[in-house]
Amino acid sequence: MSRIQQCFEQLKADNKKALIPYITAGDPTPEHTVELMHALVESGADILEIGMPFSDPMADGPVIQLACERALEAGTSIRKVLEIIKEFRTVNQQTPVVLMGYLNPIEFFGYQAFSDAAKDAGIDGILLVDLTPEEATDVVECFRSNNIDLIYLLSPTTTEARAKKICDLASGYVYYVSVKGVTGSASLDVDSVASHVESLRKITDLPIGVGFGIRDAQTARAVSQCSDGVIVGSVLVNAIAQAKDSTQDQVADALRAILSPMRSEMDK
Numbered sequence: 189m190s191r192i193q194q195c196f197e198q199l200k201a202d203n204k205k206a207l208i209p210y211i212t213a214g215d216p217t218p219e220h221t222v223e224l225m226h227a228l229v230e231s232g233a234d235i236l237e238i239g240m241p242f243s244d245p246m247a248d249g250p251v252i253q254l255a256c257e258r259a260l261e262a263g264t265s266i267r268k269v270l271e272i273i274k275e276f277r278t279v280n281q282q283t284p285v286v287l288m289g290y291l292n293p294i295e296f297f298g299y300q301a302f303s304d305a306a307k308d309a310g311i312d313g314i315l316l317v318d319l320t321p322e323e324a325t326d327v328v329e330c331f332r333s334n335n336i337d338l339i340y341l342l343s344p345t346t347t348e349a350r351a352k353k354i355c356d357l358a359s360g361y362v363y364y365v366s367v368k369g370v371t372g373s374a375s376l377d378v379d380s381v382a383s384h385v386e387s388l389r390k391i392t393d394l395p396i397g398v399g400f401g402i403r404d405a406q407t408a409r410a411v412s413q414c415s416d417g418v419i420v421g422s423v424l425v426n427a428i429a430q431a432k433d434s435t436q437d438q439v440a441d442a443l444r445a446i447l448s449p450m451r452s453e454m455d456k
């Protein structure tokens with residue numbers, strides 16, 4: 189059983205939902221990231237989604253675009269991202285880590301080489317935004333060979349036929365994108381999310397996480413009640429941007445201040 193699967197089974201047994209924060213690796217510098225990852229876990233994160241900074245992140249809004257710029261400016265290569273995860277794993281062997289990114293740098297690295305290096309670093313899942321199911325076959329094999337889960341995005345406009353195809357390739361969990369648009373968009377519509385998640389339940393037994401537009405504890409709770417977990421990105425990344433010139437501890441505190449209330453609200 190993969191670490192991600194185990195995590196969802198445990199949450200189910202405890203009658204809890206997954207809290208999955210996103211930050212960009214290397215933002216504001218690579219030296220910050222491991223401490224920030226630990227702070228997220230201490231504040232109640234069940235799974236960490238870590239972005240691999242990319243120069244042309246087309247699914248991202250301005251907040252995460254700027255995070256990618258800061259991280260690249262600070263020298264965060266794919267290799268550096270893997271080193272960061274490896275360092276995190278020297279202390280934490282329990283929390284699943286999902287790497288999120290775009291195809292281009294991974295293709296350049298080589299899919300099998302990247303998959304092997306990711307396994308070695310302690311990665312559990314990979315979410316490649318622009319990997320279409322049509323192109324996925326070879327890539328999927330590279331990750332499957334290392335038992336790395338392939339997390340896929342489904343959006344409000346994904347047809348049922350396509351959703352089925354995607355769910356057949358996916359493992360770990362599927363990521364339902366709550367709104368049309370880019371990360372950091374306006375708040376989502378909980379009723380619409382609930383009805384989409386319900387339809388997805390008919391085509392997959394995988395856990396369903398929901399992300400895009402979750403910024404406060406009340407919304408996190410509401411969305412968690414109609415899904416298996418919530419993914420929270422821009423509100424955290426924005427806090428990093430605000431605090432980036434403070435001490436590392438202060439940046440970590442800024443993340444705790446956002447995530448902890450979400451955890452308590454979701455567990456009520």
Ligand SMILES: O=P(O)(O)OC[C@@H](O)[C@@H](O)c1c[nH]c2ccccc12
Binds near residue numbers: 288317341371421
């Ligand atoms: O930022 P938001 O609206 O809270 O949404 C989560 C999101 O940031 C994270 O999962 C993510 C960051 N970049 C992405 C690109 C595509 C899909 C998802 C993502």
